[in-house]
Amino acid sequence: xxxxxxxxxxxxxxxxxxxxxxxxxxxxxxxxxxxxxxxxxxxxxxxxxxxxxxxxxxxxxxxxxxxxxxxxxxxxxxxxxxxxxxxxxxxxxxxxxxxxxxxxxxxxxxxxxxxxxxxxxxxxxxxxxxxxxxxxxxxxxxxxxxxxxxxxxxxxxxxxxxxxxxxxxxxxxxxxxxxxxxxxxxxxxxxxxxxxxxxxxxxxxxxxxxxxxxxxxxxxxxxxxxxxxxxxxxxxxxxxxxxxxxxxxxxxxxxxxxxxxxxxxxxxxxxxxxxxxxxxxxxxxxxxxxxxxxxxxxxxxxxxxxxxxxxxxxxxxxxxxxxxxxxxxxxxxxxxxxxxxxxx
Amino acid sequence: xxxxxxxxxxxxxxxxxxxxxxxxxxxxxxxxxxxxxxxxxxxxxxxxxxxxxxxxxxxxxxxxxxxxxxxxxxxxxxxxxxxxxxxxxxxxxxxxxxxxxxxxxxxxxxxxxxxxxxxxxxxxxxxxxxxxxxxxxxxxxxxxxxxxxxxxxxxxxxxxxxxxxxxxxxxxxxxxxxxxxxxxxxxxxxxxxxxxxxxxxxxxxxxxxxxxxxxxxxxxxxxxxxxxxxxxxxxxxxxxxxxxxxxxxxxxxxxxxxxxxxxxxxxxxxxxxxxxxxxxxxxxxxxxxxxxxxxxxxxxxxxxxxxxxxxxxxxxxxxxxxxxx
Numbered sequence: 001x002x003x004x005x006x007x008x009x010x011x012x013x014x015x016x017x018x019x020x021x022x023x024x025x026x027x028x029x030x031x032x033x034x035x036x037x038x039x040x041x042x043x044x045x046x047x048x049x050x051x052x053x054x055x056x057x058x059x060x061x062x063x064x065x066x067x068x069x070x071x072x073x074x075x076x077x078x079x080x081x082x083x084x085x086x087x088x089x090x091x092x093x094x095x096x097x098x099x100x101x102x103x104x105x106x107x108x109x110x111x112x113x114x115x116x117x118x119x120x121x122x123x124x125x126x127x128x129x130x131x132x133x134x135x136x137x138x139x140x141x142x143x144x145x146x147x148x149x150x151x152x153x154x155x156x157x158x159x160x161x162x163x164x165x166x167x168x169x170x171x172x173x174x175x176x177x178x179x180x181x182x183x184x185x186x187x188x189x190x191x192x193x194x195x196x197x198x199x200x201x202x203x204x205x206x207x208x209x210x211x212x213x214x215x216x217x218x219x220x221x222x223x224x225x226x227x228x229x230x231x232x233x234x235x236x237x238x239x240x241x242x243x244x245x246x247x248x249x250x251x252x253x254x255x256x257x258x259x260x261x262x263x264x265x266x267x268x269x270x271x272x273x274x275x276x277x278x279x280x281x282x283x284x285x286x287x288x289x290x291x292x293x294x295x296x297x298x299x300x301x302x303x304x305x306x307x308x309x310x311x312x313x314x315x316x317x318x319x320x321x322x323x324x325x326x327x328x329x330x331x332x333x334x335x336x337x338x339x340x341x342x343x344x
Numbered sequence: 345x346x347x348x349x350x351x352x353x354x355x356x357x358x359x360x361x362x363x364x365x366x367x368x369x370x371x372x373x374x375x376x377x378x379x380x381x382x383x384x385x386x387x388x389x390x391x392x393x394x395x396x397x398x399x400x401x402x403x404x405x406x407x408x409x410x411x412x413x414x415x416x417x418x419x420x421x422x423x424x425x426x427x428x429x430x431x432x433x434x435x436x437x438x439x440x441x442x443x444x445x446x447x448x449x450x451x452x453x454x455x456x457x458x459x460x461x462x463x464x465x466x467x468x469x470x471x472x473x474x475x476x477x478x479x480x481x482x483x484x485x486x487x488x489x490x491x492x493x494x495x496x497x498x499x500x501x502x503x504x505x506x507x508x509x510x511x512x513x514x515x516x517x518x519x520x521x522x523x524x525x526x527x528x529x530x531x532x533x534x535x536x537x538x539x540x541x542x543x544x545x546x547x548x549x550x551x552x553x554x555x556x557x558x559x560x561x562x563x564x565x566x567x568x569x570x571x572x573x574x575x576x577x578x579x580x581x582x583x584x585x586x587x588x589x590x591x592x593x594x595x596x597x598x599x600x601x602x603x604x605x606x607x608x609x610x611x612x613x614x615x616x617x618x619x620x621x622x623x624x625x626x627x628x629x630x631x632x633x634x635x636x637x638x639x640x641x642x643x644x645x646x647x648x649x650x651x652x653x654x655x656x657x658x659x660x661x662x663x664x665x666x667x668x669x
Contacts, residue, residue, distance in 0.1 A: 131413020
C-alpha cells in the first residue's frame with residue numbers, strides 16, 4: 001500500500017483495516033464462485049458482512065497472543081495473517097493447504113501465528129479458549145486469548161461452563177460474540193430468553209460490552225479495552241458485537257426468503273462495514289475513488305493468484321491418509337521388575 | 345519391591361511425573377482440597393500447589409475442554425473424571441477436540457493429555473454409575489486407551505500415558521483402588537500397545553483387560569484344578585491393540601474366550617473376535633465365545649447386579665464350551 005508523506009498513524013491504520021476487510025470480501029466472493037464450480041466441497045461459511053469484527057478485533061493483538069474461532073473463520077485467519085494461497089488451497093482440499101487438505105473450510109490452523117482453529121461444533125471451542133487462558137496464567141505470561149463464536153453458542157452449556165471458570169480463575173480471555181442475528185435459520189429472539197446477550201456475562205460477574213460490529217474502529221476500541229483488562233488485570237470480558245451476515249448460513253442455503261426477508265437483508269446491507277469505513281476515510285480526505293479502485297484491483301489479483309495456486313496445488317497423496325492420526329512419542333524406559341507378581 | 349495399593353501406585357505415577365515435568369498438572373472435581381474423590385491425588389495439592397492441582401466446578405465438558413486448550417499451547421494436562429460415567433458429558437471434547445486436533449490441523453497441534461478416572465461397575469451403584477466405556481473410546485482414531493488391572497500395570501501405564509504426545513484415556517477400576525500388589529521401588533514404564541500373557545496354558549486363550557483380568561485369572565486357577573490350562577492374555581492397552589500377542593496365544597491354544605466388563609453389542613469382544621478370525625481362521629477349533637455384562641442397564645438389587653455382571657462361573661462355562669466339555 002503506497003503511503004503519502006502526510007499520512008498520520010491513524011490514516012495508515014485505517015488504510016490497513018480497509019485493505020484487510022476488502023481482502024476478506026474479495027476472497028470470500030471468489031470462494032463462493034469456487035464452491036459453485038465444485039472446487040470447494042462440504043460446508044463453507046462465508047464472512048461477508050462481518051469483516052469488521054475479525055479485522056478490528058485481531059488488529060489490536062500482539063503476535064504472541066492467541067486467536068481461536070468457529071467454522072466461520074476464513075476472515076479471521078486472513079486477518080491474523082494466514083496467506084490467501086494457503087487458505088484457498090485448504091478450501092480446495094489440496095496439499096498446499098494449511099492442513100494439507102485434511103481440515104477444509106471449517107478447520108484452518110496456523111501454529112506459527114497462534115491461530116488455534118477453526119472448530120466445527122457450535123460452542124465446543126469456547127472451553128478451549130478458557131484452557132489457553134489457563135495456560136497463559138500457568139506460565140505467568142501476559143498474552144491474551146481472543147475467542148470468536150456466534151450468538152447461537154451462548155445458549156449451550158459449553159459457553160456457560162467456560163465463562164464461569166474464566167471469571168472464577170481470572171483468565172486473560174476475550175470472549176467475542178459475533179451476533180449476526182441468526183443461528184443458521186433461527187433468529188436470536190426465537191432461541192434466547194434474553195435478547196441483550198452481553199448480559200449473560202452478569203451471571204459470572206464478568207465485564208461486558210455491546211459494540212457496533214459494522215464499525216471497524218468501534219470493534220477495535222472495544223477489543224482494546226478488553227485486551228487491556230485481560231493483559232494487565234487477568235480479567236476476562238464478554239464482548240457482544242452486533243453484526244449481520246450478508247450471505248446464507250453456509251453455501252447451501254438461500255441468502256434470504258425463508259427465515260429472513262429480502263427487505264431486512266437490504267436494510268442491513270446499507271451498513272456495509274467496508275462502505276462505512278470508506279465514507280469515513282473519504283470524509284477525512286484520506287481516501288479517493290482512485291485509491292479504492294487501485295486497492296480493489298490489487299486485492300482481486302491477490303485472490304486470483306490464491307485461486308490459481310490452489311487450483312494447481314496437487315491433491316494430497318493417498319499415502320498421507322494415515323498420517324497425523326497420532327503423534328510420535330519418544331520411547332520411554334523399559335518395564336522394570338518384569339514379571340512382577342500381583343496379590344489378588 | 346513394595347506391596348502397595350492400586351490407588352497408591354497411581355498416586356506415585358502422578359507424583360513422579362509432576363516432579364519430572366512442570367508442564368504436567370492435574371485438574372478435576374475434588375482433586376485438591378478433598379484429596380481426590382477416591383484419594384488417588386492425595387497429597388498432591390500440598391506438594392505442588394493449587395496452580396498444578398486444580399479443583400474444578402462440576403463441569404466435565406468445560407474442564408475437559410480447558411485441558412485440551414491448555415495442551416494446544418504446550419501444557420500436559422491430566423484430567424481426572426470422578427468417574428467415566430460423568431465423562432459422557434465431556435465426550436465432545438475427548439472425541440471432537442482432543443482426538444481429532446492433530447489430524448484436522450494437518451499435524452500442527454498434537455494434544456498431549458491424559459483423561460483418567462474409574463470405569464465400570466462397583467457395588468450396587470445402579471444404572472447410571474456402573475458402566476464400562478472401553479468400546480466407546482477405543483472406537484475413536486486419535487485416542488489411545490489403556491486399561492490397567494493391577495497396581496504394577498497402573499503405575500507403569502499411567503507414567504507412559506503422561507509422557508505420550510497424544511490423548512490417552514486411562515480406564516481405572518473403582519473396585520481396584522484397594523487392590524494390593526508388588527510395585528518396584530525403581531522407576532519403570534510400561535509401553536502402550538503391548539499385551540502381556542499373565543498366565544501360560546495351552547488349552548484355551550482367555551483374552552481380557554482391566555478389572556476382568558482378575559476374573560480371568562481366578563477362572564484359570566479353578567480350571568487348572570480340573571486339568572484345563574488357560575492362556576490368559578491381558579491386553580493392557582485396548583487401543584492400539586496388540587494383535588500379535590492375541591494371535592500368538594490363539595495359534596497355540598486354538599480356542600478363545602473374551603472376557604469384558606461392558607455390554608455385548610459392538611463391545612470390545614466383537615473387535616477381538618474379528619481380529620482372531622482374520623489372523624487365526626485356520627487355527628480355530630471352536631467358535632470364539634464372549635463373557636460380558638448382560639444386555640441390560642445395571643440393576644440395583646444385589647442378586648440382580650450379580651447376575652448381570654461377567655464373573656468366574658460364566659467364564660469357566662465359556663471355556664468349557666469352547667473345549668466341548
